[in-house]
Amino acid sequence: MPGMITPTFIPACCAPPSPCWPFAEPLAGITLLTTRYDATRLEADDFSRCGIAQPRGVAKRQTEFLAGRLCAREALQQALGIGTVPAVGEHRAPIWPDGAVGSITHGAGWAGAAVASASRWRGLGLDVEALLPPERAARLAGEILTDTEQAALATVDEAARAWRLTLAFSLKEALFKALYPLVRQRFYFEAAQVIQAQDGVASLRLLSDLDAEWQAGTELHGYYAELDGRLLTLVAVPAAAAPRR
Numbered sequence: 420m421p422g423m424i425t426p427t428f429i430p431a432c433c434a435p436p437s438p439c440w441p442f443a444e445p446l447a448g449i450t451l452l453t454t455r456y457d458a459t460r461l462e463a464d465d466f467s468r469c470g471i472a473q474p475r476g477v478a479k480r481q482t483e484f485l486a487g488r489l490c491a492r493e494a495l496q497q498a499l500g501i502g503t504v505p506a507v508g509e510h511r512a513p514i515w516p517d518g519a520v521g522s523i524t525h526g527a528g529w530a531g532a533a534v535a536s537a538s539r540w541r542g543l544g545l546d547v548e549a550l551l552p553p554e555r556a557a558r559l560a561g562e563i564l565t566d567t568e569q570a571a572l573a574t575v576d577e578a579a580r581a582w583r584l585t586l587a588f589s590l591k592e593a594l595f596k597a598l599y600p601l602v603r604q605r606f607y608f609e610a611a612q613v614i615q616a617q618d619g620v621a622s623l624r625l626l627s628d629l630d631a632e633w634q635a636g637t638e639l640h641g642y643y644a645e646l647d648g649r650l651l652t653l654v655a656v657p658a659a660a661a662p663r664r
Contacts, residue, residue: 429489430462443619449540451532456486458478487525491534495521503516519536520600521535522544527649529646529649539657543654550649551584556581588608597655613641616641622641623641625637634662639656641653
């Protein structure tokens with residue numbers, strides 16, 4: 420049954436989840452595990468042997484889901500001694516066990532999960548994105564960036580704009596993952612902007628009121644690192660910290 424796992428089984432389509440911390444600053448109590456996956460090696464019984472409920476979809480969708488859940492399962496075990504697999508909740512968000520917070524991401528053959536105790540962190544948002552080519556970045560700029568963010572990129576070359584737009588996209592995705600379990604409503608790219616990003620550390624500011632606590636003007640920290648042509652970002656909300664405005 421789903422949730423009952425075979426801890427020693429790793430399917431051929433996924434590498435064993437391994438520790439990874441590429442960010443410039445250590446964040447105590449967060450366990451981050453990553454893996455690589457290959458959809459062409461997915462076998463029909465991989466989900467049943469892993470004890471993970473099989474989603475609908477093509478092999479690519481199923482393999483990335485499996486890879487992310489394998490990382491989440493192992494991260495929960497290592498961080499909190501909880502041997503379970505997060506179920507799928509509203510808007511396909513993972514349902515973490517009581518006492519745990521976490522986030523899962525996957526893309527382009529790479530997956531990862533970050534997990535921590537809810538006593539130390541209120542929310543985690545992890546996101547990975549392939550670096551956007553300049554042409555696609557130019558097409559997406561109006562959807563992802565605020566007017567202020569676009570103006571800040573006006574003087575840099577197209578390669579730098581594409582890199583920074585990918586960063587803004589990923590940081591905002593990570594922000595959504597971190598805050599959605601707290602505010603319980605969807606919000607979009609225009610609800611926040613990146614106000615600073617340097618040396619692997621970023622600051623984001625909310626531009627919209629999400630609820631009575633998370634209002635416009637609230638600032639949060641994000642972290643980023645480049646890995647093999649991908650950007651990995653993390654937004655972590657400390658349990659003890661009130662929102663900063």
